[in-house]
Amino acid sequence: MTPALTVVRLGLFATIQDLGRFGFQELGMPVAGALDPLALRLANALVGNPQGMAGLEIALLGPALRVDAPSVRIAAVGPITMTLERAGEAPQPLAPHRSHTLQRGDILRLGAVDGASVACLAVAGGFDLAPVMGSLSSYVRAGIGPLGGRPLAQGDRLPLARDGAPDGPDVELPQPPDYGAGPLRVVPGPQEDRFTEAALATFLSAAFRVGSQADRMGLRLEGPALEHRGSADIPSDGLVTGSIQVPGNGQPILLLNDHQTAGGYAKIATVISADLARAGRLRPGDALSFRAVTVEEAEAIRRRQEQAIAGWIGAIRPVRPASGVDLEALYGENLISGTVDIVHGGSDLPLL
Amino acid sequence: MEVRFTSSGDTAFNVEFGEAIDRAANARVMALHARLKAAPPPGLVETVPTFRSLLVVYDPVATGRREMQAAVEAALAGGGEAPAEGRRWRLPVCYDPDLGPDLAELADALGLTAERVVELHGSAEYFVYMLGFMPGFGYMGDLPAELDRPRRTEPRVRVPAGSVAVAGRLTTVYPWESPGGWHLIGRCPVPLYDGARRDPVLLAAGDRVRFDAIDRDLFDMITESADAGYLDPDSLRDVG
Numbered sequence: 001m002t003p004a005l006t007v008v009r010l011g012l013f014a015t016i017q018d019l020g021r022f023g024f025q026e027l028g029m030p031v032a033g034a035l036d037p038l039a040l041r042l043a044n045a046l047v048g049n050p051q052g053m054a055g056l057e058i059a060l061l062g063p064a065l066r067v068d069a070p071s072v073r074i075a076a077v078g079p080i081t082m083t084l085e086r087a088g089e090a091p092q093p094l095a096p097h098r099s100h101t102l103q104r105g106d107i108l109r110l111g112a113v114d115g116a117s118v119a120c121l122a123v124a125g126g127f128d129l130a131p132v133m134g135s136l137s138s139y140v141r142a143g144i145g146p147l148g149g150r151p152l153a154q155g156d157r158l159p160l161a162r163d164g165a166p167d168g169p170d171v172e173l174p175q176p177p178d179y180g181a182g183p184l185r186v187v188p189g190p191q192e193d194r195f196t197e198a199a200l201a202t203f204l205s206a207a208f209r210v211g212s213q214a215d216r217m218g219l220r221l222e223g224p225a226l227e228h229r230g231s232a233d234i235p236s237d238g239l240v241t242g243s244i245q246v247p248g249n250g251q252p253i254l255l256l257n258d259h260q261t262a263g264g265y266a267k268i269a270t271v272i273s274a275d276l277a278r279a280g281r282l283r284p285g286d287a288l289s290f291r292a293v294t295v296e297e298a299e300a301i302r303r304r305q306e307q308a309i310a311g312w313i314g315a316i317r318p319v320r321p322a323s324g325v326d327l328e329a330l331y332g333e334n335l336i337s338g339t340v341d342i343v344h345g346g347s348d349l350p351l352l
Numbered sequence: 353m354e355v356r357f358t359s360s361g362d363t364a365f366n367v368e369f370g371e372a373i374d375r376a377a378n379a380r381v382m383a384l385h386a387r388l389k390a391a392p393p394p395g396l397v398e399t400v401p402t403f404r405s406l407l408v409v410y411d412p413v414a415t416g417r418r419e420m421q422a423a424v425e426a427a428l429a430g431g432g433e434a435p436a437e438g439r440r441w442r443l444p445v446c447y448d449p450d451l452g453p454d455l456a457e458l459a460d461a462l463g464l465t466a467e468r469v470v471e472l473h474g475s476a477e478y479f480v481y482m483l484g485f486m487p488g489f490g491y492m493g494d495l496p497a498e499l500d501r502p503r504r505t506e507p508r509v510r511v512p513a514g515s516v517a518v519a520g521r522l523t524t525v526y527p528w529e530s531p532g533g534w535h536l537i538g539r540c541p542v543p544l545y546d547g548a549r550r551d552p553v554l555l556a557a558g559d560r561v562r563f564d565a566i567d568r569d570l571f572d573m574i575t576e577s578a579d580a581g582y583l584d585p586d587s588l589r590d591v592g
Contacts, residue, residue, distance in 0.1 A: 025400040027553040028483035190358035238400040238407025262484030270361030298362035
């Protein structure tokens with residue numbers, strides 16, 4: 001049997017995603033990709049993968065996965081609970097923001113995602129799945145991507161590219177990633193001239209709330225209506241993730257990764273790339289507001305963010321137990337080959 | 353005509369050639385699209401042609417707006433690469449009432465008979481201005497002026513895949529079952545999107561399309577052979 005993770009209990013909605021399917025929008029093909037690209041990049045870094053490799057994006061409640069491989073290294077980034085079930089042992093919680101090395105037969109129960117729309121799980125070496133149009137992102141609406149472009153289903157085997165975990169200790173991020181706070185930053189336009197002065201001022205000062213219609217395609221926002229100067233309709237033109245379009249009812253829609261490639265509503269502003277991960281993490285009921293920056297400012301913010309991400313990845317270090325005793329250094333790798341892995345088991349306090 | 357640059361954040365900008373949906377503006381869009389595709393500036397991710405503007409998508413880590421806009425301005429000034437001549441297609445359509453549930457109502461609203469609507473729809477060669485809305489959805493024009501009618505006020509929640517529809521001066525074939533607000537006048541048995549094909553999307557911007565009325569028997573036959581994977585899309589090319 002080829003190495004795999006097998007879905008033994010289905011969660012609510014999990015899809016394979018990478019950083020998006022670019023290059024086919026001229027055919028009307030949406031980009032899709034991870035709603036929280038920062039989580040995917042960091043999860044990949046934790047297991048030693050290139051940052052853009054495809055991982056599992058988990059919304060609401062994750063699946064339970066059985067390790068059908070000699071071993072596998074995994075890492076989750078995001079607000080998700082995880083439990084490891086290993087034969088003959090009590091279930092133990094696994095923390096996100098660090099890697100864990102699992103053994104054949106282990107069951108990884110991915111639990112509730114709470115505090116953001118999604119969390120990301122990466123596996124060392126990635127999944128052995130065939131890209132569709134150059135990408136492993138899943139566009140569920142049209143069934144495009146690996147697994148027929150659909151979410152995970154009961155019994156799915158996710159083939160692993162690596163037949164076993166890499167050498168070396170498990171590692172951790174010293175801190176969870178900092179997504180920033182405050183208003184989402186936007187560049188006005190491309191059609192800001194299709195709105196009244198009052199609407200622009202309202203857009204940049206009012207409090208909005210994510211409505212109940214929120215999915216991978218976009219977030220309908222609730223707040224004061226934004227008045228158009230004339231019609232809300234324009235000749236359909238290209239959209240990006242982060243475009244904020246305003247239909248005739250004046251209620252903005254913040255477009256996310258599964259957005260259609262072109263649309264005919266005037267767009268008041270665009271969320272800057274450095275804030276897209278924050279936007280992708282929003283859930284129904286979340287409050288948000290907007291602040292305008294120039295393209296040049298957006299570029300500078302993005303450069304600083306990339307430096308910060310490089311810093312976080314550079315600070316990834318071998319896992320240290322909560323007690324402060326560096327068991328890794330004390331015992332070295334030679335003592336941890338038994339069935340009870342006190343260093344890599346993932347509990348906060350080793351069972352000494 | 354003045355070219356206008358507008359911002360879509362820090363990952364894209366639009367190059368606009370006027371406000372109108374017309375062939376001249378679209379030809380400039382497609383020419384710039386072809387040039388940038390043939391010689392992509394460093395950091396270009398892709399370009400997305402629409403009716404009268406080109407979305408230029410770039411990687412803001414690899415490049416920046418200033419450099420990318422300068423490269424696009426140079427491509428605009430440079431000439432050179434002309435868009436390839438689009439392909440010509442003949443797409444069969446069955447206009448039976450159950451497959452085109454809006455045909456009678458549309459004909460009434462236009463003061464025409466259903467037969468005349470069908471005849472007019474089949475009388476023109478349509479230009480694929482752009483794809484969008486969903487993979488493979490082509491915005492084709494121009495519909496004869498006699499058929500000009502705004503979108504339905506109440507969009508449908510479920511439009512069957514293959515539905516042939518009109519709105520304004522445009523016509524389309526829905527590649528997928530989806531919501532939709534256009535008037536449904538018939539059904540095309542040829543999948544506009546088929547993941548099993550080497551090129552899953554049938555149409556491309558710049559292609560030309562004619563519709564041929566077919567009867568129900570032929571519609572069923574083509575549907576069957578398409579379902580079985582026997583339909584060669586090239587058989588629909590009009591090379592004459």
